[in-house]
Amino acid sequence: MGFSPLVDQLLDALRVLPGVGPKTAQRMALHLLERDRDGGRRLTEVLGRALVEVGYCRRCRTLTEEEVCALCSSARRDETLLCIVESPADMLAIEEAGGYQGQYYVLHGHLSPLDGIGPEDIGLDRLDGRLDQGAIEEVILATNPTVEGEATAHYIAEQLRERGIRLSRLAYGVPMGGELEYVDGGTLSRAFNGRLPFSGG
Amino acid sequence: MGFSPLVDQLLDALRVLPGVGPKTAQRMALHLLERDRDGGRRLTEVLGRALVEVGYCRRCRTLTEEEVCALCSSARRDETLLCIVESPADMLAIEEAGGYQGQYYVLHGHLSPLDGIGPEDIGLDRLDGRLDQGAIEEVILATNPTVEGEATAHYIAEQLRERGIRLSRLAYGVPMGGELEYVDGGTLSRAFNGRLPFSGG
Ligand SMILES: [Zn+2]
Ligand SMILES: [Zn+2]
Numbered sequence: 001m002g003f004s005p006l007v008d009q010l011l012d013a014l015r016v017l018p019g020v021g022p023k024t025a026q027r028m029a030l031h032l033l034e035r036d037r038d039g040g041r042r043l044t045e046v047l048g049r050a051l052v053e054v055g056y057c058r059r060c061r062t063l064t065e066e067e068v069c070a071l072c073s074s075a076r077r078d079e080t081l082l083c084i085v086e087s088p089a090d091m092l093a094i095e096e097a098g099g100y101q102g103q104y105y106v107l108h109g110h111l112s113p114l115d116g117i118g119p120e121d122i123g124l125d126r127l128d129g130r131l132d133q134g135a136i137e138e139v140i141l142a143t144n145p146t147v148e149g150e151a152t153a154h155y156i157a158e159q160l161r162e163r164g165i166r167l168s169r170l171a172y173g174v175p176m177g178g179e180l181e182y183v184d185g186g187t188l189s190r191a192f193n194g195r196l197p198f199s200g201g
Numbered sequence: 202m203g204f205s206p207l208v209d210q211l212l213d214a215l216r217v218l219p220g221v222g223p224k225t226a227q228r229m230a231l232h233l234l235e236r237d238r239d240g241g242r243r244l245t246e247v248l249g250r251a252l253v254e255v256g257y258c259r260r261c262r263t264l265t266e267e268e269v270c271a272l273c274s275s276a277r278r279d280e281t282l283l284c285i286v287e288s289p290a291d292m293l294a295i296e297e298a299g300g301y302q303g304q305y306y307v308l309h310g311h312l313s314p315l316d317g318i319g320p321e322d323i324g325l326d327r328l329d330g331r332l333d334q335g336a337i338e339e340v341i342l343a344t345n346p347t348v349e350g351e352a353t354a355h356y357i358a359e360q361l362r363e364r365g366i367r368l369s370r371l372a373y374g375v376p377m378g379g380e381l382e383y384v385d386g387g388t389l390s391r392a393f394n395g396r397l398p399f400s401g402g
Contacts, residue, residue, distance in 0.1 A: 003289060004265035006251050013247040016240030017218075018232045019225070029251075030290055031219045033264055034309055037252050039217030044249040046214040047233070050207050051241050054234055063234055064205035088204065089231055108235055 007033070059130065061106040061123050062088045071095075071104065078102040080137040082130075084156060086110055086144055094142065102140075105130060110148040111155055122152070124159060131163065138166040145172060208234070260331070262307040262324050263289045272296075272305065279303040281338040283331075285357060287311050287345055290382040295343065298389035303341070306331060311349040312356055323353070325360060332364065339367040342399055345380055346371070358399055368399040 002008045007029060014025040032040035056062065057069035064070075071077060081102025085091050091104050107122040119125060131139075141156060143149035157167055172190040174183050183191075203209045208230060215226040233241035257263065258270035265271075272278060282303025286292050292305050308323040320326060332340075342357060344350035358368050372395030381389070 003263075003293065004255070004267065004270060006247075006255055006266040007264055007289075009247050010251045013240075013244045016233070016237055016244055017229050019228070024220070026290060026293075027220070028218050030264075030288065032217070032248070033251065033255055034288070036217055039214075040248060040252050043214045043217055044245045044252070046207075046210050047241060048245040048249075050211045050230075050234065051238050051245070054205070054207055062204075063208055063231075065207040066205060069205060087231065087235070088208075089227060092204065092227075 003029075056106075056108075059133075060104045061108065061126075062091055062104065076101075079135045081140065082134075082136045082138070083140040083142050084127075085142045086149065086152075090142065090144075103134070103136075107143070107152070110143060110146075110152040112148055119155065119159075124156065127156070127159065131160070131165070136165060138168060141167060141169045145170070204230075257307075257309075260334075261305045262309065262327075263292055263305065277302075280336045282341065283335075283337045283339070284341040284343050285328075286343045286381070287350065287353075288382070291343065291345075294382045294384065294386075294389060295393070298386035298393070300390045301393055303339075304335070304337075308344070308353070311344060311347075311353040313349055320356065320360075325357065328357070328360065332361070332366070337366060339369060341393075341396060342368060342370045343381065347380070354399065369396040370399040372396050 003011070010029045010033075011022065011025045014020055014028050015022070020028070032043075050065075053065040054063050055065070057064045057066070057072055059068050059072040062069050062071070066073075078101045081100075082105055083091075083094065083100065083102055084105045084107065085094070086107050086109060088106055088108075091106060094100055094104075105123070105127065107124070109117055109122045111117060111119065111122065139156075139160060141153040143152045143156075153169060160167065171194055172187060173194060174187065174191045204212070211230045211234075212223065212226045215221055215229050216223070221229070233244075251266075254266040255264050256266070258265045258267070258273055260269050260273040263270050263272070267274075279302045282301075283306055284292075284295065284301065284303055285306045285308065286295070287308050287310060289307055289309075292307060295301055295305075306324070306328065308325070310318055310323045312318060312320065312323065340357070340361060342354040344353045344357075354370060361368060371392045384392075
């Protein structure tokens with residue numbers, strides 16, 4: 001025996017959420033049905049609307065319900081810098097870190113031939129169009145420091161080679177506040193090779 | 202800067218789910234918008250329907266979209282036993298433990314005067330009506346083994362004293378201070394078999 005058919009369907013439906021197993025789905029369903037139906041209604045309403053209205057910014061491809069997102073519409077961003085990231089979450093993390101004032105281009109993934117994900121699936125067929133629009137002087141390849149992210153960065157570098165645009169990649173190194181003994185060897189040796197003159201401050 | 206206004210609203214809306222903080226909400230929203238819109242649509246559809254259709258069983262007060270739930274409608278359950286639980290999750294846990302063949306009555310909470318939760322808020326005003334309907338000979342007080350669950354069991358025992366019905370309480374095989382829904386099936390079924398007369402004192 002489980003719950004009623006409709007409650008059981010709700011448990012199944014909640015499991016589309018990442019990290020939600022059977023026990024968590026049960027806790028969520030009972031919470032919404034027993035203690036927070038208003039919150040549940042707000043969730044259906046907002047999620048339903050987001051699924052219909054949220055698409056990609058025509059310029060940077062981040063998630064937005066506008067034609068062109070707020071960042072791309074801003075007059076205060078540097079038009080000469082374009083930072084390519086894998087996901088809107090990466091874009092947000094860079095914004096929250098502060099300091100970068102340029103534009104973005106969001107891939108929503110990385111190249112993954114084994115999964116059938118090619119250049120057009122991550123918007124690279126439209127990257128030339130984006131570069132034709134603007135005054136971009138430097139493209140910062142901020143894909144993830146993973147095998148797939150590296151491969152994607154290399155592919156983009158090849159694609160843009162002809163244009164004579166300056167390309168850069170985020171520096172590899174030891175994470176701020178981390179402890180050397182817990183840093184993996186690959187990262188550590190790259191941090192060594194990429195070492196910088198030290199002013200001593 | 203955050204995401205677009207509608208995506209930010211979605212992050213807020215997801216935080217009605219128990220255990221979901223800002224980072225998890227972000228992961229969920231991006232997962233639904235980037236990788237599983239079909240799953241997201243199914244979730245809105247089923248949740249929306251459940252919030253409208255799921256109410257309480259007229260007989261046992263468990264969550265169901267039917268007038269009377271499948272268990273209460275079954276001809277195979279013992280009409281002489283009534284087990285009172287705090288939540289539908291507890292009822293499910295007892296069913297999954299196996300062995301118990303009687304009826305249930307679900308409180309959806311426990312007495313909590315400080316929070317303004319009195320007898321009528323947990324359906325105790327209708328418990329007499331339920332007992333008048335049937336041939337109940339024994340009421341098993343299976344509220345949680347917590348301070349509030351104990352107080353609720355004592356209150357019910359007082360309420361039923363006049364009726365001369367046999368009262369029992371789950372044996373303490375269940376860990377003190379724990380919640381029934383997280384107790385393993387073996388412990389739970391042993392606690393059922395070892396249930397004791399309840400003095401109410
Ligand atoms: Zn944009
Ligand atoms: Zn019922």
